[in-house]
Amino acid sequence: MTSGAAVVIVGGGVTGLSAGWWLARAGVDVLVLDKSIVGWEASGRNGGGATHVGSPFGLEEQRLWPQMDELLGYPTEYQPHRIGIALSEPQLALARRWAEIGESRGFRWEPLDRRQLKELVPIVGDEAIGGTYLHFGGHANPQRTVQAYAWALADHGGRILQHTTVTGLVRRGGRVTAVETTRGTFGADVVVVAAGPQTGLFAEMLGVALPLAPARVEMIATEPIPLMGVGGVAGNGLYGRQTLRGNLVYGGGPHEWINVPDMTTPEHANTPLVRNLARRLAELFPGAAHVRVIRAWSGLVENTPDGLPVVERLSNPDNVVIATMSSVGFGLSPAVGRAISELVQHGRCSFADLGALALSRFAGTPPDWRERAGWVARPAEVAAAGGDG
Amino acid sequence: MSDHRSIAGKAPRPDQHIPLVVVGAGAAGVAAAVEAARAGVEVLLVDEHPVDNDMMAMDVPLCFGQRMDATVRNRAAMLERVVETNPALATAHDAGVDVQLGTYVWGAFVNSATVQELPAPMLGLADDRRSWLVSFDRLVVAAGARDVLLGFPGWERAGTLGANGAAALLMRYRALAARRLLVIGSGVLGLHTAALALEHGVEIAGVVEVEAHLRGEASEAKRLAERGVPFFTAHTIREARGRTGEIESIVLVGVDEAGTPVRGSEREIACDAVCMAVGLVPSVELLHLVGARLVFVAALGGWVPEVDAWNRTSVASVFAAGDCAGAHDGMLRAPDVAREQGRVAGLAAAVSLGALDRGQAEARRGVRAPLSPASSEMQSYWQAWLRTQIEAGGWEVNVCQCEEVTRRKLIETKPPRYLKWESPQMSARDVGTLLRDGPINQDQIKRLTRAGMGPCQSRRCREQVGLLLAQAAGTTLDRIPLPTFRPPIRPLPLNVLWPADEPAAMREDWVSWFGIPTQFSPHWTAGMAVDEPTAHARLILSEE
Numbered sequence: 039m040t041s042g043a044a045v046v047i048v049g050g051g052v053t054g055l056s057a058g059w060w061l062a063r064a065g066v067d068v069l070v071l072d073k074s075i076v077g078w079e080a081s082g083r084n085g086g087g088a089t090h091v092g093s094p095f096g097l098e099e100q101r102l103w104p105q106m107d108e109l110l111g112y113p114t115e116y117q118p119h120r121i122g123i124a125l126s127e128p129q130l131a132l133a134r135r136w137a138e139i140g141e142s143r144g145f146r147w148e149p150l151d152r153r154q155l156k157e158l159v160p161i162v163g164d165e166a167i168g169g170t171y172l173h174f175g176g177h178a179n180p181q182r183t184v185q186a187y188a189w190a191l192a193d194h195g196g197r198i199l200q201h202t203t204v205t206g207l208v209r210r211g212g213r214v215t216a217v218e219t220t221r222g223t224f225g226a227d228v229v230v231v232a233a234g235p236q237t238g239l240f241a242e243m244l245g246v247a248l249p250l251a252p253a254r255v256e257m258i259a260t261e262p263i264p265l266m267g268v269g270g271v272a273g274n275g276l277y278g279r280q281t282l283r284g285n286l287v288y289g290g291g292p293h294e295w296i297n298v299p300d301m302t303t304p305e306h307a308n309t310p311l312v313r314n315l316a317r318r319l320a321e322l323f324p325g326a327a328h329v330r331v332i333r334a335w336s337g338l339v340e341n342t343p344d345g346l347p348v349v350e351r352l353s354n355p356d357n358v359v360i361a362t363m364s365s366v367g368f369g370l371s372p373a374v375g376r377a378i379s380e381l382v383q384h385g386r387c388s389f390a391d392l393g394a395l396a397l398s399r400f401a402g403t404p405p406d407w408r409e410r411a412g413w414v415a416r417p418a419e420v421a422a423a424g425g426d427g
Numbered sequence: 428m429s430d431h432r433s434i435a436g437k438a439p440r441p442d443q444h445i446p447l448v449v450v451g452a453g454a455a456g457v458a459a460a461v462e463a464a465r466a467g468v469e470v471l472l473v474d475e476h477p478v479d480n481d482m483m484a485m486d487v488p489l490c491f492g493q494r495m496d497a498t499v500r501n502r503a504a505m506l507e508r509v510v511e512t513n514p515a516l517a518t519a520h521d522a523g524v525d526v527q528l529g530t531y532v533w534g535a536f537v538n539s540a541t542v543q544e545l546p547a548p549m550l551g552l553a554d555d556r557r558s559w560l561v562s563f564d565r566l567v568v569a570a571g572a573r574d575v576l577l578g579f580p581g582w583e584r585a586g587t588l589g590a591n592g593a594a595a596l597l598m599r600y601r602a603l604a605a606r607r608l609l610v611i612g613s614g615v616l617g618l619h620t621a622a623l624a625l626e627h628g629v630e631i632a633g634v635v636e637v638e639a640h641l642r643g644e645a646s647e648a649k650r651l652a653e654r655g656v657p658f659f660t661a662h663t664i665r666e667a668r669g670r671t672g673e674i675e676s677i678v679l680v681g682v683d684e685a686g687t688p689v690r691g692s693e694r695e696i697a698c699d700a701v702c703m704a705v706g707l708v709p710s711v712e713l714l715h716l717v718g719a720r721l722v723f724v725a726a727l728g729g730w731v732p733e734v735d736a737w738n739r740t741s742v743a744s745v746f747a748a749g750d751c752a753g754a755h756d757g758m759l760r761a762p763d764v765a766r767e768q769g770r771v772a773g774l775a776a777a778v779s780l781g782a783l784d785r786g787q788a789e790a791r792r793g794v795r796a797p798l799s800p801a802s803s804e805m806q807s808y809w810q811a812w813l814r815t816q817i818e819a820g821g822w823e824v825n826v827c828q829c830e831e832v833t834r835r836k837l838i839e840t841k842p843p844r845y846l847k848w849e850s851p852q853m854s855a856r857d858v859g860t861l862l863r864d865g866p867i868n869q870d871q872i873k874r875l876t877r878a879g880m881g882p883c884q885s886r887r888c889r890e891q892v893g894l895l896l897a898q899a900a901g902t903t904l905d906r907i908p909l910p911t912f913r914p915p916i917r918p919l920p921l922n923v924l925w926p927a928d929e930p931a932a933m934r935e936d937w938v939s940w941f942g943i944p945t946q947f948s949p950h951w952t953a954g955m956a957v958d959e960p961t962a963h964a965r966l967i968l969s970e971e
Contacts, residue, residue: 290939310536316922
């Protein structure tokens with residue numbers, strides 16, 4: 039055995055890194071393994087939203103984000119508050135619904151009319167019929183945040199091994215005792231699996247059925263424009279934000295279901311969907327229609343059948359915690375990491391009821407659930423681009 | 428059951444299908460298009476020149492250094508001039524090639540491990556007003572090369588050009604607004620650039636070489652010297668001076684054998700433009716996007732596509748020819764080489780489309796033009812320049828102009844200035860501490876420092892960032908993974924990139940996230956849908 043740690047975490051995305059950071063700052067000996075670079079997949083490629091008050095982790099998410107820069111010692115670019123913009127009545131109803139969920143948890147919001155919207159967000163047009171101002175929620179920079187977790191974890195004595203692919207889990211006497219990797223075997227008292235779309239593969243190794251469907255989603259970013267007072271502005275079927283640098287960074291629209299990726303790092307390819315994203319963004323912000331798109335990217339995420347996370351300490355083997363955030367992980371990461379660290383240390387979460395996130399809810403899910411839901415990939419082509427002549 | 432929120436069945440479709448698209452109307456591209464068209468293939472040849480003035484001002488696609496004269500604002504005149512200065516275009520037109528100028532290729536989209544829904548391989552095209560999609564059976568990429576730029580104090584001022592940018596302004600546009608040019612680099616590229624500028628009536632203030640001897644051909648240097656061009660060997664560039672925003676002079680400083688600036692050897696050269704001509708890198712953005720395998724070949728300028736004897740890349744339907752398949756002095760000395768590569772690619776594309784048989788192609792191909800040997804690898808030469816420029820100009824020089832990231836901030840992996848972030852933890856971090864976690868990765872450093880994340884899409888800083896990181900990591904450029912290229916590979920406005928119309932399904936089923944009705948339900952009201960209007964997706968939680 040190469041060496042090991044009290045807790046070995048499989049996956050250096052936001053969920054695994056946050057869990058590792060919470061554990062390390064509690065003095066636990068922790069090792070995070072990642073197949074490439076920390077936060078290289080969906081954790082570093084998302085919209086940066088931090089407004090999920092409907093989640094069991096929602097209140098803790100809201101409590102923690104304003105403190106994260108200080109707690110971590112590195113910048114996350116967290117910015118509070120959100121503005122929702124509606125270009126139609128159904129969009130307005132949806133924006134208000136989001137606001138009301140917050141209100142029912144004790145957060146404040148107010149409706150905005152077109153004039154107020156234009157004052158706050160000068161690039162909206164006459165198509166905007168109204169909106170919402172949330173005195174809660176916010177957004178942060180995913181790339182800066184994943185590195186902040188990683189560095190802060192190391193500052194507390196935790197270790198990260200990048201470019202290390204986990205290939206197997208060693209079981210002995212009803213427990214996982216070690217993790218096999220491309221760089222040797224690492225002993226562990228407790229193992230956390232937070233491996234994004236590949237989480238299901240590890241569950242399978244343990245004989246646990248975790249229904250997950252991976253998908254690809256895309257985003258675009260523009261050149262910087264002058265900073266608006268609140269960067270967390272979205273609507274018209276887009277999620278995203280204006281970054282502190284001034285770029286408009288938005289995603290949304292159709293996803294593509296794909297097959298379960300293997301352990302290699304995929305290309306993050308885009309499709310012409312970037313044009314449709316550009317159109318929706320220009321509709322949302324007619325005042326910025328002339329602004330240039332300077333890059334686009336895609337990311338792979340996984341969803342459970344009901345779109346809700348699974349965060350659970352298994353009963354057999356009883357020293358494994360499985361975590362998938364079902365495609366909504368970044369914003370919740372401060373809270374989920376804390377929950378995982380408690381599951382590891384105490385077997386239960388003190389601040390959130392994880393009952394709704396239990397794996398047992400899928401006990402009756404048929405094996406062909408993806409086909410039934412239509413959440414399936416088109417069969418792969420043989421050649422990448424055309425055939426030989 | 429299908430998922431109406433997914434892309435299945437509504438992936439964007441091409442506006443047009445063309446059997447063979449050739450990208451780039453330089454020597455290689457035109458030759459490829461002409462050969463294929465003569466074999467009876469329907470060919471579209473696209474070239475982005477004349478580039479829109481706003482794009483030129485951003486140093487896209489080449490480093491024009493704000494030294495375009497006012498005529499570039501006149502699109503019609505520029506279109507005429509681009510046609511007039513490239514007589515080969517007429518040949519292509521006569522051969523039946525559809526030639527589209529002023530047309531950007533901003534993306535290439537193919538199915539891959541994570542994309543399966545595209546109806547066909549496609550290119551994203553655009554002009555100044557709109558964008559569209561063209562599907563193809565075969566693609567020849569002849570996208571040319573970019574200049575390697577190495578910064579110095581004041582290089583943000585108007586007047587810092589790259590050799591290819593200067594050549595484009597001199598030859599294609601006849602619109603170089605500079606009277607006195609200082610050329611950096613005395614290799615074949617530098618000497619060619621100096622000769623070209625002289626030919627077009629631009630005075631050459633000098634040719635600067637960091638090494639002790641001139642690198643280019645002695646005969647060419649002699650011709651330049653006879654026309655009064657001074658050479659400054661064993662010199663490096665220390666700074667650009669001038670009134671606000673303009674270059675009016677360049678300060679050079681002599682370097683000793685170790686490359687250390689010699690105190691007191693400074694000299695100020697009056698000039699209104701300085702041209703970086705230290706080397707070229709192949710423009711492989713499109714090749715990267717179509718998934719062609721790229722390999723680092725030092726003698727070919729860095730990352731190049733792997734091609735076979737018929738210039739076919741690892742993607743069977745894609746060919747590469749000219750500088751984008753390898754840029755080096757041999758290509759500069761013998762322009763026929765690029766043309767020959769283009770002809771071969773065009774013939775091979777025609778064969779693979781069934782328009783020619785292999786024997787005919789062999790016959791038309793003729794004898795391969797002998798390629799003068801590539802110069803030795805350029806990367807250590809670039810490092811030599813960069814090291815002296817750091818010694819002469821210091822660490823507070825912007826490596827990335829768009830995002831104002833200095834050499835120091837890059838190596839210290841500091842967050843951008845606008846965050847005004849200070850913490851003891853952050854101060855303890857730099858490239859060195861990152862190296863403990865794994866090999867250096869330019870894309871990771873980009874995320875942290877923002878170097879390369881600006882509107883010029885890293886055209887001005889990509890190589891210098893790589894070289895600086897290689898220095899800091901004690902390694903060589905070839906050991907640093909290729910930083911990714913992302914569409915759109917030209918910075919296009921939202922209202923140019925957007926599609927004029929969309930299928931009804933795209934609009935009606937559009938949701939911001941997956942449209943799973945329970946995904947955002949408040950957990951205390953389990954099962955209540957909070958979804959964007961109508962929910963097609965059914966929950967499959969249990970056997971019915």
